[in-house]
Amino acid sequence: MIRLENVTKHFPGQDHPAVNNLNMLIPEGEICVLVGPSGCGKTTTMKMINRLIEPTEGKIYIKGQDTATIDAIKLRLDIGYVIQEIGLFPHLTIAENIATVPREKGWPRDLINQRVDELLTLVGLEPEKYRHRKPADLSGGQRQRVGVARAMAADPPILLMDEPFGAVDPITRARLQNEFLEIQAQMRKTIIFVTHDIDEAIKMGDKIAIMRDGKLVQYAPPGELLSSPADEFVGRLLGPNRTIKRLNLIAVREALRSDLLPAVPSHLSSEEARLLLKGSKFNVLAVVDRRNSLTGFVRGEQLKNSSVVPVSEIAEPSPNVIEAEATLNEALSLMLGCGSQFVAVVSKKGEYKGVVTLGSLLELVKEDVKEDVA
Amino acid sequence: MELWHFISERWPTILSLTGEHVLLVLVAMVVAIILGVVLGVAVTYWEPGARAVLYLCQILMTVPSMAMFGILLPLLGIGYKTGVAALILYALLPVVRNTYTGIRAIDPAVLEAAKGMGLGEWSILRRIKLPLIIPVVMAGIRTATVMIVGIAAIAAFIGAGGLGELIFRGISRYNRQMILAGAIFISALAICFDLILKQLEYRYGIRS
Amino acid sequence: MWRKLNRLRTVLVPVILLAAGVSATVYFVENATPMAARLLVYPNVLRVLGQHLLLVLVSSLLAIAAAVPLGIIISRPAFRPVAPVIEGIVNIGQTVPSLAVLALFMTLFGLGFQTAVFALWLYSLLPILRNTYAGMKSIGPEIIEAARGMGMKAHRILSRIELPLAFPIIMAGIRTAVVINVGTATLASFIGAGGLGDFIVTGISLRRTELIYTGAALSALLAIFFDDLLARLEKYV
Ligand SMILES: Nc1ncnc2c1ncn2[C@@H]1O[C@H](COP(=O)(O)OP(=O)(O)OP(=O)(O)O)[C@@H](O)[C@H]1O
Ligand SMILES: [Mg+2]
Numbered sequence: 048m049i050r051l052e053n054v055t056k057h058f059p060g061q062d063h064p065a066v067n068n069l070n071m072l073i074p075e076g077e078i079c080v081l082v083g084p085s086g087c088g089k090t091t092t093m094k095m096i097n098r099l100i101e102p103t104e105g106k107i108y109i110k111g112q113d114t115a116t117i118d119a120i121k122l123r124l125d126i127g128y129v130i131q132e133i134g135l136f137p138h139l140t141i142a143e144n145i146a147t148v149p150r151e152k153g154w155p156r157d158l159i160n161q162r163v164d165e166l167l168t169l170v171g172l173e174p175e176k177y178r179h180r181k182p183a184d185l186s187g188g189q190r191q192r193v194g195v196a197r198a199m200a201a202d203p204p205i206l207l208m209d210e211p212f213g214a215v216d217p218i219t220r221a222r223l224q225n226e227f228l229e230i231q232a233q234m235r236k237t238i239i240f241v242t243h244d245i246d247e248a249i250k251m252g253d254k255i256a257i258m259r260d261g262k263l264v265q266y267a268p269p270g271e272l273l274s275s276p277a278d279e280f281v282g283r284l285l286g287p288n289r290t291i292k293r294l295n296l297i298a299v300r301e302a303l304r305s306d307l308l309p310a311v312p313s314h315l316s317s318e319e320a321r322l323l324l325k326g327s328k329f330n331v332l333a334v335v336d337r338r339n340s341l342t343g344f345v346r347g348e349q350l351k352n353s354s355v356v357p358v359s360e361i362a363e364p365s366p367n368v369i370e371a372e373a374t375l376n377e378a379l380s381l382m383l384g385c386g387s388q389f390v391a392v393v394s395k396k397g398e399y400k401g402v403v404t405l406g407s408l409l410e411l412v413k414e415d416v417k418e419d420v421a
Numbered sequence: 422m423e424l425w426h427f428i429s430e431r432w433p434t435i436l437s438l439t440g441e442h443v444l445l446v447l448v449a450m451v452v453a454i455i456l457g458v459v460l461g462v463a464v465t466y467w468e469p470g471a472r473a474v475l476y477l478c479q480i481l482m483t484v485p486s487m488a489m490f491g492i493l494l495p496l497l498g499i500g501y502k503t504g505v506a507a508l509i510l511y512a513l514l515p516v517v518r519n520t521y522t523g524i525r526a527i528d529p530a531v532l533e534a535a536k537g538m539g540l541g542e543w544s545i546l547r548r549i550k551l552p553l554i555i556p557v558v559m560a561g562i563r564t565a566t567v568m569i570v571g572i573a574a575i576a577a578f579i580g581a582g583g584l585g586e587l588i589f590r591g592i593s594r595y596n597r598q599m600i601l602a603g604a605i606f607i608s609a610l611a612i613c614f615d616l617i618l619k620q621l622e623y624r625y626g627i628r629s
Numbered sequence: 630m631w632r633k634l635n636r637l638r639t640v641l642v643p644v645i646l647l648a649a650g651v652s653a654t655v656y657f658v659e660n661a662t663p664m665a666a667r668l669l670v671y672p673n674v675l676r677v678l679g680q681h682l683l684l685v686l687v688s689s690l691l692a693i694a695a696a697v698p699l700g701i702i703i704s705r706p707a708f709r710p711v712a713p714v715i716e717g718i719v720n721i722g723q724t725v726p727s728l729a730v731l732a733l734f735m736t737l738f739g740l741g742f743q744t745a746v747f748a749l750w751l752y753s754l755l756p757i758l759r760n761t762y763a764g765m766k767s768i769g770p771e772i773i774e775a776a777r778g779m780g781m782k783a784h785r786i787l788s789r790i791e792l793p794l795a796f797p798i799i800m801a802g803i804r805t806a807v808v809i810n811v812g813t814a815t816l817a818s819f820i821g822a823g824g825l826g827d828f829i830v831t832g833i834s835l836r837r838t839e840l841i842y843t844g845a846a847l848s849a850l851l852a853i854f855f856d857d858l859l860a861r862l863e864k865y866v
Contacts, residue, residue, distance in 0.1 A: 099537050123539030134534030138552045147548075148538050197538070207537075483856045484849040485812035491829040491845035495838045571726025575816065579833065588732045592819055597736045604729035604736075611724045 049073040054105035065091045067261035076235035080248040083258035089241045097126045127198035131209040135182040142178045148201040166196035188215040206238045294375035305401035310335045313359035321350045334362040340397040427598035442583035449508035461520025478514035486572045504581025512565035519561030523554030563618035570611040653846040657839040665837040680823035684814040688749035696754045700761025727813040735820045745822035753806035760802025764795030804859035811852040
């Protein structure tokens with residue numbers, strides 16, 4: 048647990064404090080995302096937590112202990128820090144970079160090597176390929192990932208991450224975010240995460256802190272933030288389509304309908320399948336194999352026109368399939384992308400679960416708009 | 422032809438003078454490197470000191486070598502000691518300056534990352550700063566070494582030994598071959614040092 | 630405040646150096662021991678100082694006159710193939726110690742003032758040549774391109790764009806050369822060309838400290854004076 052109490056930082060020679068009377072409580076095991084325009088004091092806030100910057104006023108407590116009373120070096124060794132400018136050590140290899148804190152803590156060599164490989168794999172860099180490279184031989188995004196791995200190396204209970212995925216391409220970023228959330232579900236670290244990307248904030252944050260000119264404007268879970276922004280500034284920061292962004296917070300699983308699109312076992316004949324078609328809202332059937340895994344779709348016209356054959360022979364694969372853990376926003380994009388009224392939902396293992404339809408999404412959005420108007 | 426004759430005849434003398442010369446340069450360089458790096462590192466922690474130290478070293482460098490020997494001679498006496506002391510003073514500036522500017526030039530993000538991760542000042546110095554400035558310091562060492570090979574030749578005049586003796590003896594005896602041999606061997610020595618150190622610099626240089 | 634102090638420095642440093650030189654000379658001349666007193670008299674001091682200045686100024690001016698145009702010429706596109714070769718030769722030349730250069734030319738041209746001037750000239754040619762070339766090369770091709778695009782003629786580009794931009798680097802080369810020349814000129818004494826080295830050399834062989842110190846102090850102050858003067862020129866022009 049991290050608690051900031053009336054924390055103010057006034058840099059000498061500046062008119063306004065960079066951070067102004069900040070009060071915040073970050074519960075143990077949660078991700079707190081700091082968002083705000085450039086220069087609003089996000090980095091400064093972070094650096095005060097690991098005492099790279101000493102606050103002018105106020106106190107910061109970690110697990111109830113005033114950080115000012117802890118030896119700065121000891122404090123920092125237990126706080127992972129991903130700095131905004133990455134700051135890899137150019138003379139050390141990637142492995143040595145990651146091993147910095149474990150070495151400082153005196154871990155045995157084998158354990159360090161093992162940990163380095165584990166982390167490299169985690170951030171999506173093959174250990175064999177990248178272990179012995181120098182930072183100069185990596186792309187900006189790859190360096191940033193090494194920066195994240197380096198901060199996590201000694202498994203610190205607290206992580207400070209200053210725009211850790213800023214230079215990573217959108218696809219890799221989404222993957223890293225997902226994996227990071229997965230690890231976080233097990234590790235339950237206390238994390239402070241800075242980003243400029245409001246979608247990233249909504250996706251990653253248990254709570255989001257909106258800052259402006261060194262002050263905390265709103266501090267709330269993403270759902271609350273989206274449904275009731277504190278003022279116009281927050282509203283503008285969240286962007287015009289808040290309702291759609293709320294879809295980011297809801298898993299496909301929660302809007303799943305299993306009754307709208309029946310599944311047909313692939314060994315059935317087209318004639319038998321035609322009977323099932325009546326139960327489908329979209330004149331389409333999902334074809335599943337013996338283990339209930341989705342193998343494709345058949346359309347009504349196909350069943351009418353063809354002679355009697357097993358459906359497996361006329362089934363066609365389709366791209367509008369999504370995992371139950373994905374967000375409704377992703378489901379929506381997929382629908383718009385395929386020009387389809389629905390997406391089929393499968394479990395992680397590929398089992399067919401049902402569909403999410405455009406209609407049900409509209410329903411959700413409508414409720415939201417009503418709330419907004421009220 | 423005569424020159425060749427001279428060299429083959431005086432081969433042992435030339436060799437031992439070369440040895441003296443090299444030793445003189447190496448002793449001065451070792452001291453200058455240790456002193457220079459320590460001083461260069463120290464002044465990065467104290468900005469006003471840095472300006473003063475760099476300015477002083479700069480002035481030391483401009484002082485003509487004969488003047489330097491002249492100034493030190495009454496203090497340290499004829500011979501080796503004055504020679505080494507003067508060479509150290511000359512070699513100091515490139516080493517101090519490159520150490521200082523090398524550390525100053527390190528990307529602040531790198532140092533902040535190190536600090537933020539919990540490395541202490543000593544660890545940062547040993548594991549980050551010093552390894553990072555090796556190429557820059559090596560360049561300073563090369564400049565300094567080549568320079569003092571030349572100054573060491575002049576040091577022969579105040580009895581510090583080395584290949585300069587060939588030139589001074591040659592001048593006083595009007596022995597052309599002796600002067601030529603001296604000039605050639607001193608130049609060759611300087612060029613050799615330059616090449617060897619260039620190689621080392623290249624080897625220890627990091628890509629960044 | 631700082632600017633005022635800086636402007637004050639411009640006047641102050643030469644004045645201090647001059648005062649130091651004069652008082653050191655007066656002190657050593659007036660307190661000369663009998664054995665040195667014969668040599669250490671004002672006319673002698675002025676004579677060696679004059680010789681020293683003459684050596685430095687003649688060789689430096691000739692070196693500038695030769696090296697700057699040469700550096701410009703080899704930086705022209707037509708000389709691109711030979712430029713690296715010349716650069717390499719210059720670099721090796723600069724590693725050759727000054728005493729060796731003086732000694733070499735003495736064996737060729739004998740003792741005397743002219744030999745010393747020639748050796749100093751050739752030796753100080755190198756840093757000026759190198760910096761002129763480097764200065765010209767440091768100008769981005771896009772700047773020249775832009776000037777050409779505006780319709781400037783080649784000689785106008787050289788005089789209005791290239792030379793002003795390269796000036797600080799050329800000036801730094803001249804500064805290095807002059808300071809080296811002040812130092813190397815103290816060695817000219819060994820080949821009978823006079824200069825402040827005479828006092829130091831004689832002082833060492835006669836073991837007369839005041840003689841050594843007069844020569845050492847004056848040559849050191851002279852070097853610092855030129856260094857300071859040219860550093861200022863480098864910045865303010
Ligand atoms: N060391 C410093 N000295 C003086 N002022 C500083 C210092 N560090 C930051 N500031 C000022 O404090 C304010 C907040 O800076 P901070 O780096 O915390 O912003 P930020 O929210 O992280 O911005 P960005 O999104 O651009 O990274 C800025 O106005 C900045 O100029
Ligand atoms: Mg920042």
